[in-house]
Amino acid sequence: MNLNHLPSLRETIDQHGLMAKKSLGQNFLLNMDTVRKIARSAGNLNGITVIEVGPGPGGLTRALLEAGAEKIIAIEHDPRCVLALQDLIAEANGNLEVIQADALTISPQDLVQGPIKIVANLPYNVGTPLLIKWLHKLSNIQSMTLMFQKEVALRIVAKTRTADYGRLSVLCQYLTTVSKVFDLPPGAFSPPPKVTSSVVHLIPKSLSAENLSLTPHIERLTHAAFGQRRKMIRSSLSSVLTQEQILENNIPVTARAEELTLDQYSRLAKTIQKLFFEL
Template sequence: MSPSYTGKSIALPEHRARKRFGQNFLQDDNIIRRIVAAIAPGAGQHIVEIGPGQGAITTPLLASGARLDAIELDRDLAAWLQSRFADVATFSLHQADVLKFDLASLTTSERSLSIVGNLPYNISTPCIFHLLKYQSLIHEMTFMLQLEVVQRLAAQVGDNQYGRLGIMAQYYCQVDHLFDVPPGAFHPQPKVTSAIVRLTPHREQKLVATSTSMLQDVVRTAFSQRRKTLRNCLKTLIQDIKPDDLPVDLSLRPENLSLTDYVNLSNTLSAARQEQ
């Protein structure tokens, strides 16, 4: 995409990437074009960009005519972004921590938000879990993450990376690993390969947990001791239930159960708790 709008010509102040924010700034034009093509922004689309940094993706997103809410924690970068895009009516800047940001303050319309961002490794998992709370408002999410995190999101039963993150993400979303991004695409260069992933919330829930909080408890408890059998790692949750009444083999380990297995198990535990 060749943006028709580039923002005001305002020099970026001397800015050293801050490790505490996990900052690595995207600078490869080809990668930028591929990411924007994957997002496919358009006029009237409501986009939320997390951590816009130096505006590498912000500029072409605004050029599409999309409405953009940018969430930036770094005060210096937030001030610069506000100045650069001050004359764009469709741009709003929120100097805030995304982990504390209420997406419902931006819209009440279901499936109306497209979330994009380059998520630092140290907040990627909590950020995704935070955003999944608002999944009914989200059309899709396109993220740059460390390759390892994307592999965990897309992992299936039997994969080494299979665990809590992938199970809960796949309960709510279709997960698509789009392409990898080499370290050289950033400044400063990270020591790891990154990847672009798309998370698309299910229009119709394929599997329905009676209680999502119970599902989260079961998955979290199971993978907190993933090398133990289910009988041992889930003993606090299943102590009042006969093993024969459970829909899974307790001699298995947590990584041997599919998403369907976890939903069925959590529903059984929810029903048993209501009967008590």
């Protein structure tokens, strides 16, 4: 789809008075080469419905249409942006739907029955809560290509025994295969944020129902362990497991939260689950 005849993103912003609102975490991407790179990072979009959150003036939305997305459902909280997107809706020949709503109140599966890819330059103030919400219901989601503050992206992809490794690392990597695709400097945005941003790609794993059922126990474990990350797990996990139960999983009780691997957290989660069944 060729959309080069439309007003530029800067012209759209000026026409509709779209001054970015800090309260909505808005930082607009205006360079089409950049948003096309994000769209390409999502892979083949043919036959796929794309969910976009926070389209703003529609730069990434245009790139997704150009990339051949069968349908785009854009969720936009700001009514000014919804109005600014009307020309793009008209040009999209039915391939673009814009919903004015808070994305935290909507489940992607309520919008789409078939395969879904989520592609978004997420507002900084709701990026992590949105990701966690989606991780709890991954059915139909083929992939998520999302932009965060770099510090959040580093936590998502962090390895064991690193400073960035934490609750978000374990949850994301237990449920999905993660990779950091590229960084964007503050100057790529309007207005420029104070931090570097990063695009992260997450592909849900094909986990069994048994393994998926461990997710709440893993969350409970990581909440306890990383809530006191400087302590040994014999202390930080004492509210959920005894030292004997930890040792039964061949895990030293002198280890700290960042030293435990995904496999070790899942083994401990199985122990907790077994205890629940025995009650």
